[in-house]
Amino acid sequence: MASLFKPLEWTLGRFSVDMGIDLGTANTLVCVRGRGIILNEPSVVAVRKGTNEVLLDGMAVGETAKQMLGKTPGAIEAIRPLRHGVIADFEVTERMLRYFITKVHEGRHWVKPQVVIAVPVGITAVERRAVIHSAERAGARRVYLIDEPMAAGIGVGMPVTEARGSLIVDIGGGTTEVAVISLAGAVVATSLRIAGDEMDEAIVSHMRRHHNLAVGELTAERIKLTIGSAWPMGQELSMEVKGRDTISGLPRRSTVTSIEIREALSEPVRQICESIRSILEEAPPEISADLVDSGVTLVGGGSMLLGIGEAITDFLGVPAAVADEPLTAVARGTGVFLEKLDVFSRVLSTEEDE
DSSP: HHHHHHHHHHHHHHTTTOEEEEEOEEEEEETTTTTTTEEEEEOOOOTTTTEEEEEHHEEEEOOHHHTTTTTTOEEEEEEEEETTEEEEEEHHHHHHHHHHHHHHHTTTTTTOOEEEEEEETTTOOOOOOOOHHHHHTTTOOOEEEEEEEHHHHHHHHHTTTTOOOOOEEOOOSSOOOEEETTTTTEEEEEESSSSSHHHHHHHHHHHHHHOOOOHHHHHHOOOOHHOBBSSSSSOOOOOEEEEEEETTTTTEEEEEEEEHHHHHHHHHHHEEEEEEEHHHHHHHHHHHHHHHHHOOOEOOOOOOOHHHHHHHHHHHSSSSEEEEGGOOOOOHHHHHHHHHHHGGGGGGGGGGGG
C-alpha cells in the first residue's frame, strides 16, 4: 500500500504550489515561490455557533469574517483561532488553513503542497506538533516550521548566516518576538505576549475609564492606526470615536487626542522596550559589539505604530529602525526558505524532528 501511495503523493505534489505561511494572530500571509505574497487576510473565521461549521460554504474566512467581529447574531460566531501566536482552536485553524491552501490552488482540493510555516520562538513542542498536524490535515504534503524572527531576518535581507549579530524585533498581533541571530541560529531569543492586541486592549480600557465609552476591538484598532503613536508628533491629532455610553447604555460619540492615546499605549510600549533590553543584556559581548552599529530592526504590524523606533532608541540608547515593508517581512522570509530549502534545512524543523 505504501509503495502505491508514494507515486500518488509525488504526482499530486507535482501539481501543487509550494507556499510559505506567516500564520499570525491578527493576519495570515501566504507567499508562493516565484510569485511573492499573494494572500494577506485577517486570521478570523465565522462559524455556526456550537458546530465549527464555517459559514458561506467554508468561505467565511479572512476579511469577510473580520467584518463580522462584534456584530454577529446569536447563532453565528466570529472566531480568531490563534491567540498569542499559538493555536487556541485546532478545528477552526485547520479549516482556515484549508481555505488558504485551496484559494492559492484556485479551488483544486486534491493538491498536496510543501508548506513552510512561521511560528513564535516561545511555543512548546506540543504546540509545534499541533501546527504541523493542522497543516497536514488541511492538505499539506510536508510541513516545515521556522521561527518568526529567523524568517523576518531573512525577509528583510539581514546577514543571518554570517558570524555577525543581528537583532530583530517582530511586533505582531499576539506576540512580540525578540531575537539576536548569528550563523543561521538564535543566540538569545524571547517571545513576549505583549503586542498589537494588548495595545488595542489598552485603548479600550482608556476609552472606558476616561470617556465612559465602550468600544469594540475593531474601533480600538482604527484609533491606534489613525492617531496612535509612541513618540510625540510634530502636530498632534484628534478623531471622533463612536461607541456605547457606559452609564446611559446609549450610542454616543466622543473626541480623543493623540496625546491621550500615546499615554494609553505607553505601558505596552515600555514592556516591549524592557524585553529588548533583557535580550541585549543576555547577548555575548562580541555580539553586543556588532549591535552597536547595526542596532535594532523592527518588523511586524506593531512596528508601524508612529514613533516606536524613536521610543526604543530613547529607552535603550541603541539605534532602532523600522524595516522596509515590515508587515510582509516574515512571509517574504518563508518564501526565501522555500527557494533554498537545502541550504536552510538545518534551521527548519519538520514532523520528523518532533
